[in-house]
Amino acid sequence: MAKSVKEFGKAWWTEVYNRIIGAAVFIDDYSSECLHWDGGLFNLLNNGAVAVKSLSPFEICDKNHHKAVFITQTTHTQLQTIKEIISKSELMHCILISCASLDVVYLELNKDKDVLDVVSSGRAPAEATKQLEGMLSDWIGKQPNAVEVVHIPIFTISPTNVIFITPPYHNINLKFNNKLLPETTSIDLYSLTNDERSMLRRLAGSLNSMFDSMNYKEDVYYMGHYSSLLGGVLENSPVCTARRKNCSIAVSLIIVDRTLDLCGVTSHSAESVLDKMMGVLPKFPGQCNELAVNMSPLCAATVYNHPDDIQLSPGCLFHGNDESCLQTYDYMINKSQKEVMFDLYNKLSKIDVQKSPGPKTLLKVTPQSVEKIINASKGNYDVITKHIGILQQALGVVQMLKSPKRAQMDLLMSLEKQVLENLAASRESTSVLHQLGHLIKTRKDRGMSLDNLLALLVHVYSLAGNEVVFSSQHEEQLHQILTVAIFEDHKSVFRDGRMVTPEECETISRNALELLKEVSQMRKQLPRYNSVLKPCESGIGHEYRGVLQQLVDDLVNTERPDIPDLVHKNEGIKDLLRSGLNILTSKKSKMKHPMDNQTVIIFVIGGITADECKQLHRSVITSGIDNNVLIGSTKFVTPIEAMRDVLML
Incomplete structure (x- = not known):
């Protein structure tokens, strides 16, 4: 087991x-x-x-x-x-x-x-x-x-001991007939297309196999329409029902729709080194959670890089058979950039053929100091072969820090902070859309891509929720600006190389705006977590506090506040039975709480960031509870990927 x-x-x-x-x-x-x-x-x-x-x-x-x-x-x-x-x-x-x-x-x-x-x-x-x-x-x-x-249920990867990702389900689409919100609240599996229904059943079947192997008998909780469907299959499928009869370890499975809060996955304000790398480095060919590292600095031959010509097999970040690399990967998620740099320098200094200063004598580890040790290994294939894992990880971090895309990320970070304060200060009407429209029009002068600005738009609408009413005039102006921008940048927006007419761009822009409006309404039905704009604890300004973070904070709270947004799958019939018993006994039976079980699994459908995993895990650790909390998702996701999932680009 x-x-x-x-x-x-x-x-x-x-x-x-x-x-x-x-x-x-x-x-x-x-x-x-x-x-x-x-x-x-x-x-x-x-x-x-x-x-x-x-x-x-x-x-x-x-x-x-x-x-x-x-x-x-x-x-x-x-x-x-x-x-x-x-x-x-x-x-x-x-x-x-x-x-x-x-x-x-x-x-x-x-x-x-x-x-x-x-x-x-x-x-x-x-x-x-x-x-x-x-x-x-x-x-x-x-x-x-x-x-x-x-x-044989091969479907999980485990970046750390508390995180698991499911690559076969990375492209699950949380839509109902191309809408984020279903037409009616009484949805069932047939609200989905045949392919979407098969994918959801496959995910449920895979989770069932995992629970069977781990002897888990789950209590299902969910937040969001799509999560309710997955919970329903897990609750009612004959194979799941049969498995629960034979399993003995009670666990709480909390399923959450990513679409309830898209701010976290469309933000460029990441502390996690892994998220920063995912926003800059290309994906490893054929994979959705691993990154490709340019290995030419270690190669003795002269390599001419061309965007459409991969001359060298790329390196990667995760090395499952190397304990030292596993520790560094964990640091990339859970530690600060400074700590990651010192960790890399410390490990590289042990293989340094030029004997650079030891890590204890350095006040600051720079990309150049790490790069110097890497370059000293160039062409020395005995050293490279022996230490190939840590060299790849170090190269990846250096390439991220030296990437010209970093300046664009920093600019987007500052824009997000401005938007947050503007939205928090003016809950009724705002000129944010007017400002974003101007950014889109002047994007080339600022060296910004349309993809990143579209991700910023998703971030803004999700952040605003139903608390901020955008001006219809500003939305119409934005629609016109987007139409032109999509036509001008269609080669980067549509990666399949298709050509589009101005009329098609107008339709695409209109659909995108409709989806953005739906993004803002995703939390409308949540009584407790309907806002992610929260005053700072210092009393000055506001901060983003995500739905996942609010949920975990409530879960680990020793006072156990009510969480009305979290629906227990069996609650309907139990409520009827409970109300009948109350008439006879006049005693209120105790409601079940997710933390009643020793193991709690939070599974996010639609992607999660390393930064979110870090914050959620930190909340659990600092709370002092002794529950084992696992964080699962369908993929690690970047702002641009999250934007494309939502806007169907």
Whole structure:
């Protein structure tokens, strides 16, 4: 039984490694990302894989390889890819590792059939296994053959002991028919499209598998419309119901919609070094939570960098098999920039061939002092090989600090502070939109990208909530300005390279403005957390205090204040029973509280920042409670990614 999410991931990767001896392994991008955070490619090769390839219809097994293992999400498209690979190969033994729960896969395989009896009786996983094994056997086409289908829940990564992320669900879209707010409050799964419904069921199935491995029996709480749907599936799905009967450790699962508060994920005022890096460095190819580090400073050859030509394999930040690097990564989330720099310098000084001053004799560690040690290792491949992890992390931090994008980030930080004070001072009407419109028009003179200014707009509307009424005249002016700006910068706004007409830009701008208005109304139904603009404790000025932060502060408060915004999934029927009993006994039964359970999991659908994780964890630690609080989310998110998720760009 796994005692932590990290142990859960490692235990199931061991199950994978037990099946790959002598096999060619085909792995999809999401599973590859999870593998990277477990230790990487050599974990497969060192455990017996004869080849490792991407799950692609353009790949094929060598003729002398007769066993293949497919590590996949088992979508319809991926099954077709597996069929193509098998048809072009000489395979006799195939193992399909489904990272998605087989009861959900069964629904997708039989989406046009009446399978209610099979699902409700709990036979769906067994039927899916039988169906998929039949498909594999047919695709091999030769007798005898050996096929196996097994569910192994590979879907989590654990950056630290208290944080977990779910890469396969990074693109979950919290929308209802392209709206952030559903048409009616009586929503169910059929408020979503088929694809959205499948994705939500897959997430619920994965969480169910994790809870099963950890012997968890959850009490579900939620905030937000989308979270209520996920909570409903976890509460009512036959496999989840069956699992809870057999599990004994009570935990509280709190599910929160990111859309209730988009300020935190669209802010550039990050203290966390990791967030600063995520805002500046490119993503590692094929991954959504790892960053790419330019390795040319360590290379003895001359490298000419071109934006469209990656000449060197990029470095990365997370190194799962190096304890020293794991500590530094934790520091990048939880410590100050100064502490991260001293940590890096201290570790680099032990490998410094030029013997730079020791960290104790330095008053300040600068990017240049770190870079000097890195440059001294250039071309020395014995040193580089031995210390490759910390060198990559140090290079990443230096590249972030020296990036020309840092000036733009600093400007956006100051703009956010001005906006916050302006909105706090004038709750009825404001000229903030007029100022932002002027910024968009003059963005090129200031060296600012439209993407970042659109993220700032999402930040402003979420910050304002329903407390600030924007002038309709200013909103119309903003619409006109956005139309022109989107047309002028369409190549950077639409990364798929599509061309747009002025009329299309006008429609896109209008839709964006409608979505921004919805952003401002997301907290309207929350009686307690409807405002994130709070007076500073000093009594001077205001500060942003996020919904997640307010929630955690209330959870760890020893006085246990009422949290009406947090809905308990079973509360409806319990309230009816409770009211009936009260008539007879005149005693008020005690309401259940999330902190009644020793373990509490806060899961944010739609992304979280390292800075938020740091602040939430700090609140738990300083409160003195002894509960084990885990923070989960679908991804680490940057301001631009959060903006694109909301505005559908």
